[in-house]
Amino acid sequence: MGIPYDTKLPPDLRALKREIEGYAHEYGLDFYETIFEVVEAEDLNEIAAYGGFPTRYPHWSFGMAFEELKKGYDYGLSKIYEMVINNDPCYAYLMRCNHTVDQKLVMAHVYGHCDFFKNNAYFAHTSRKMMDEMANHGVRIRRYVEKHGEDEVEAFVDRCMSIDDLVDIHSTAIRRREEHSRYDFKEKEEDQLRLTRFKSKDYMDDYINPPEALKAEEEERRKKQEESLRTPEHPEKDVLLFLIDHAPLKPWQRDILSIIRDEAYYFAPQGQTKIMNEGWASYWHSTIMTTRALSPSEMVDYADHHSGTMATSRGRLNPYKLGIELLRDIEMRWNTGRFGKDFDDCDDLDKRRTWDTKLGLGRKKIFEVRRVHNDITFIDTFLTPEFCQEHKMFSFNYDEQGGNYVIESREFEKIKQRILFGLTNFGKPWIYVVDSNYRNRGELLLRHEHNGIDLKLDKAADTLANIQALWSRPVHLHTVVDNQPSLMTFDGSNHSIKNLGESDDPRKHSPGKAK
């Protein structure tokens, strides 16, 4: 046990830790060694501002986050309860001035998170030595600051942060393309180059194999081949990786960009599993507290704090609440066997309400869920109409006339669609690198995969300018504005946007969709 680390933990909290950890083990939670550190509120705000890593590289944005947390805390508007770091060992911070009951609650909650970090599939690729890596990142960037000056390095980091969401989170689990060697010089097989020609008698040849068709096919082949010479060969969603590989950057710039990318990938799973992770931790703090750890005199305080965390609002879903309730719903359904064909086919509402096959697989099921799901698959698989109704969920949308958001519907499909939309790609637009030699002039072409919602144009233009600064040649973005395919361009000094005719629609040319 990490005794040397535990020195900061006063004896009472150390005893508490041992107790809660015991309960967590008893319930089958499985986690790395967890180290609690007791810090002052100010320090907790600082650590939180650095995303949990006190040794992070210097950047004003952390100062901004800190100011917000500090003001919120100073004016009594908000307070951080828990802070836990996905690392081996897991680090978690406790606020010194919290009451014992709060410390218990936080510890129980933290063990939920630790278990989730260790066992959820989407965290499998994350580094468990991130504490050390972040410290190294910090050292490297500080060194660059010393060498190249604060202003220059900061301006570059700002640029990188502007595009730090342009990553391909699934690339950690999927092989996007065949490995192929650059030194594979073998000629393509002859017959692949031969055109499709049907067998025919001489005099019928012009009809069976019309020359126009052959020509068209040849043309298409040629095009396809040209495209295969393109960089990237397939549209690349990991824009950061592409820039690291291909943009004309100085070594220190490339290093910073890869640091930003590493951290983006490290933090991505926490975004992918926000609802589940918080739901899981809340489920366990609730379970451990109410069945084991709570003493009668602490009941009211606990209930107060728990309900504060679970508060729902009309403008936003509370991930803690949604997560814990959905997990409980799953547990209930698998305990009573309310799933599968028999249950789905049952039309008798009364029967459904009292359905109970005494299956008793609830606990087992939620452990499985926490292992294999992320928020998207979690909602997609387990959200039910009954659940939406019980929790008074509704979807809302932006009313352009009124200039505000209005309740749109209470239909299950609509609600589910809205939630999933907000979760897919973190509710951000899809941007791909399509061509790095656009117009044969070394210009970078990006494509926005339009799915019905336009980009915020001013932000997009500024972001484009940041990419241009990295790429140093003009940068273009294919997108759709008011149903018009458009090309936004920044050439280093001027922004422009032009409508493209239907024929120029980038989506029709995109190699990703080539037939």
Add this chain to the structure above:
Amino acid sequence: MGQKIERDQQRFRKLVRGKVKSNLSKYISRGEMIGKKGKDLVSIPLPQIDIPQFRYGQKGTGGVGQGEGDPGQPLTAPQGDGDSGAGDQPGGHILEVDLTMEEMAQILGEELQLPRIEPRGKKNIVTTKDKYTGIRQTGPESLKHFKRTFKRALRRQIASGVYDPEKPIVVPVREDKQYRSWKEVKKPESVACIIYMMDVSGSMTDEQKEIVRIEAFWIDTWLKAHYQGIQNVYIIHDAAAHEVDEHTFYHTRESGGTKISSAYEMCDQIITKRFPPDQWNLYAFHFSDGDNWGDDSPHCVDLLNEKMLPKLNLFGYGQVESPYGSGEFYEYITELVNNKENVVASRIPDRDAILGSIKEFLGTGR
């Protein structure tokens, strides 16, 4: 810990205040945090810088919430998170959380890179203060140290066997009594007096007075941050000088001619009578449009040179440009500036020049 985040926070603040040249300035938004103070809602300013990223526009977006309500109903009441609670404060009275004067002075100092003021003659300007530090056997009853007296009495009674734990009565006698005693501590005092003089002759318009007012406000703010006690004296003059209160200072308009020496003489008298320079840090600021009575100007320079300057920490002359003034007095002062180190002259043609001139006035660190 602590130092690191402070650096980042300072950097952020500098960016927000536009002190660092950066292309982030256009992304600064003046956000706010709504808090509660008693019954009122308070707005806590929360500036933010949003690094641009690819984002969806508002059109066609939406989300999911929980709660009551029918389709078509707007989600948010006037403000807030729509939680029914937000509705019960009618009017939504919002107060700004203001900066304190110290914070303002600090910002001013940072902004203009003003040096800290070294109070003059620390050695000379001293006050004595009583400080209770010791104990003695005699003294007035009002200064009796009860705890010590009690302890001594208890000790004596136990030692002499008079003390009875069953009946714990402790009666101090004369020898037990302990009294607090004080020492006189000499403390360098930093008090200052600021004397503002202004030309209120016909050629000074309201706009010029406004400039003087703003200038004086910032000078006050800065000096107040450095001295414990500040006294202000206001003198207006045309051909003759009068000591007035602050309100009159800014709101009087005379029509006579201008004799600057009258103000300087009065200033000198006030200093001699009320603010002996060995006890006070003295600041004098004179604002004028630079017009002066015929051969009065050399006299003024003499007055400054011989009588006033040796007594003052700093003499500042601010010349506001008026359509009527000739501005020739400035020439006389500039001569002085070159010879004496505690004279500053500054031209303030318009409001935009105020900041620069404050820097000139206070940049000397005197």
